[in-house]
Amino acid sequence: MTQNIYKLTILRLDHRPYRDKRITTHCALVGRAFGADEFLFSGTEDLGIITVITKTNENWGGNYRIRFVEDALSFVNGFKSEGGIVIHLTMYGLKVQEKIEELKKLRQYKNVLLIVGGAKVPTEYFQLADYNIAIGNQPHSEVSALSLMLYLLDNLSLNKTFDNGKLKIIPSNDIKKIIRQ
Amino acid sequence: MTQNIYKLTILRLDHRPYRDKRITTHCALVGRAFGADEFLFSGTEDLGIITVITKTNENWGGNYRIRFVEDALSFVNGFKSEGGIVIHLTMYGLKVQEKIEELKKLRQYKNVLLIVGGAKVPTEYFQLADYNIAIGNQPHSEVSALSLMLYLLDNLSLNKTFDNGKLKIIPSNDIKKIIRQ
Numbered sequence: 264m265t266q267n268i269y270k271l272t273i274l275r276l277d278h279r280p281y282r283d284k285r286i287t288t289h290c291a292l293v294g295r296a297f298g299a300d301e302f303l304f305s306g307t308e309d310l311g312i313i314t315v316i317t318k319t320n321e322n323w324g325g326n327y328r329i330r331f332v333e334d335a336l337s338f339v340n341g342f343k344s345e346g347g348i349v350i351h352l353t354m355y356g357l358k359v360q361e362k363i364e365e366l367k368k369l370r371q372y373k374n375v376l377l378i379v380g381g382a383k384v385p386t387e388y389f390q391l392a393d394y395n396i397a398i399g400n401q402p403h404s405e406v407s408a409l410s411l412m413l414y415l416l417d418n419l420s421l422n423k424t425f426d427n428g429k430l431k432i433i434p435s436n437d438i439k440k441i442i443r444q
Numbered sequence: 445m446t447q448n449i450y451k452l453t454i455l456r457l458d459h460r461p462y463r464d465k466r467i468t469t470h471c472a473l474v475g476r477a478f479g480a481d482e483f484l485f486s487g488t489e490d491l492g493i494i495t496v497i498t499k500t501n502e503n504w505g506g507n508y509r510i511r512f513v514e515d516a517l518s519f520v521n522g523f524k525s526e527g528g529i530v531i532h533l534t535m536y537g538l539k540v541q542e543k544i545e546e547l548k549k550l551r552q553y554k555n556v557l558l559i560v561g562g563a564k565v566p567t568e569y570f571q572l573a574d575y576n577i578a579i580g581n582q583p584h585s586e587v588s589a590l591s592l593m594l595y596l597l598d599n600l601s602l603n604k605t606f607d608n609g610k611l612k613i614i615p616s617n618d619i620k621k622i623i624r625q
Contacts (some may be wrong), residue, residue: 289585296584404470407591
């Protein structure tokens with residue numbers, strides 16, 4: 264795994280516990296698995312999601328952080344004013360294939376915020392984002408967009424390992440092999 | 445987009461409408477966006493998901509097919525007996541990085557079935573699968589595993605376009621641009 268002193272943060276907008284619980288949880292798990300440092304969500308505070316991620320860290324290791332953000336717009340403004348780069352993942356954005364080399368370079372010397380939308384993303388986010396990026400210009404999923412973006416930013420994210428986990432998988436072609444350590 | 449006469453089919457096991465509706469829908473949309481030919485799901489029949497995909501095809505084009513499968517195990521056995529290759533996506537599987545070149549080659553001359561799990565995948569599927577493949581050995585999401593697998597099988601899947609759609613996005617860095625055609 265490439266070490267990078269610059270932080271990669273994910274912001275999931277407008278979480279609605281009833282409708283989005285599993286989608287937001289999957290977004291948070293994808294962020295952890297593929298190398299983000301922290302996961303923030305706005306909308307409705309939801310301790311269930313924070314609990315899932317905390318337990319995942321306990322079992323599988325690492326220092327991935329998660330928290331609720333009351334005012335997402337003000338957070339994004341603050342992030343930008345401190346010099347961070349804001350990438351909004353949206354099917355309406357520029358093709359990731361055409362921007363990925365530029366984004367990979369920026370990632371080496373800037374903190375990066377990846378925004379994934381909720382039900383309807385207010386126009387302000389399009390305007391605030393340094394990059395509006397589409398992972399394909401077809402409807403699919405914020406979970407999928409996030410995982411492909413993280414992989415494209417760093418192909419080595421597939422090899423990511425974590426310290427201090429209780430559980431570890433021994434890759435196998437025929438059976439679940441899991442060890443406690 | 446690479447043309448391929450061999451079919452890529454996705455099978456989502458054990459769909460539960462209440463808990464999984466959005467996850468299964470996102471899996472189906474990911475399959476469509478990134479080049480699968482058809483999406484099958486077992487568990488509980490759910491017309492809602494079929495309707496979403498049918499409407500997505502109407503609006504965004506293409507001939508992606510979706511249907512419910514009553515007996516998934518018998519379907520997988522039949523698929524194998526007709527010479528197809530079965531890849532089961534599981535966090536317990538072999539590292540995709542180490543198998544992807546082999547799988548890309550097979551994809552050129554075999555029909556391929558990608559299985560994504562439900563709540564708990566019965567051992568039979570591990571044993572039936574020609575390949576049990578992990579997209580990272582950490583917990584994340586079937587939506588994410590599927591999208592990365594499809595991308596890794598064919599990097600050009602990001603460029604996939606569809607005929608006969610009513611809607612088309614004009615990629616933009618600052619606004620939603622969508623045209624009716």
